[in-house]
Amino acid sequence: MELIDIGVNLTHESFRHDLTEVLQRAAAAGVHRMVVTGTGVVPTREALALHAQYRDRLFATAGLHPHHASEFDATVRDTLRELAGQPGAVAIGECGLDYYRNYSPREAQLKAFAGQLELAVETGLPVFLHQRDAHADFMAVLRDYLPRLKAGVAHCFTGQPAELDECLAADLHIGITGWICDERRGRHLLPMMARIPADRLMVETDAPYLLPRSLKPSPPTRRNEPAFLPEVVRAVAAARNEPVADLAATSTATAMRFFGLR
Numbered sequence: 001m002e003l004i005d006i007g008v009n010l011t012h013e014s015f016r017h018d019l020t021e022v023l024q025r026a027a028a029a030g031v032h033r034m035v036v037t038g039t040g041v042v043p044t045r046e047a048l049a050l051h052a053q054y055r056d057r058l059f060a061t062a063g064l065h066p067h068h069a070s071e072f073d074a075t076v077r078d079t080l081r082e083l084a085g086q087p088g089a090v091a092i093g094e095c096g097l098d099y100y101r102n103y104s105p106r107e108a109q110l111k112a113f114a115g116q117l118e119l120a121v122e123t124g125l126p127v128f129l130h131q132r133d134a135h136a137d138f139m140a141v142l143r144d145y146l147p148r149l150k151a152g153v154a155h156c157f158t159g160q161p162a163e164l165d166e167c168l169a170a171d172l173h174i175g176i177t178g179w180i181c182d183e184r185r186g187r188h189l190l191p192m193m194a195r196i197p198a199d200r201l202m203v204e205t206d207a208p209y210l211l212p213r214s215l216k217p218s219p220p221t222r223r224n225e226p227a228f229l230p231e232v233v234r235a236v237a238a239a240r241n242e243p244v245a246d247l248a249a250t251s252t253a254t255a256m257r258f259f260g261l262r
């Protein structure tokens, strides 16, 4: 099994002390390549530095998370544009809207989101999208850019069936995390899995967040890591009623094509 974790926050401080071991465990679990999420200018620089260190394994997105949208201005935009042109940068984002936490005011979120979609159009890179409790506004902003965007992935999709339909109709790819392994809040996702075409379905851990609750035995800490991606693949494959090996192969092929990896 060879998997690609399309969303992993390896620049998070919780990985600072043992990244080498984390990457070794990931490789042992079949997770050779990962896309490190850029959530701001500094994390994007750090993600690109990880690519310089692990050229064949780690790639980066360049973006500003909606939590930090208040920071978005012309300087940030120009810096992100420059970072997006560096080796290892494979997507713009993560960007989007988060009305669940509202850490940045909605006006600022809408502006930063549109600004980064503009960057994705300019650079010709695909876009890594975050959306929580903001589906209608998210689609409304996105709609203007869709015809000019190379591709987009709704990362950590946790929405309802009608939202999935709209995302698929908009030609978006879908990223599924360990949310689906959560028997309390992820059950509604199970019947939706079979409706996602294999060439639009990718998998991610969103580590260190979203530790799959179904892991047995449960790990000693709450920190999620890319080595746990097979647990997500197992849950999605079971929900699609398809062999794990098939989903592993198609999700990897889809991620390679989406991010332009070889």
Ligand SMILES: [Zn+2]
Pocket: 094, 129, 130, 131, 155, 156
């Ligand atoms: Zn996110």
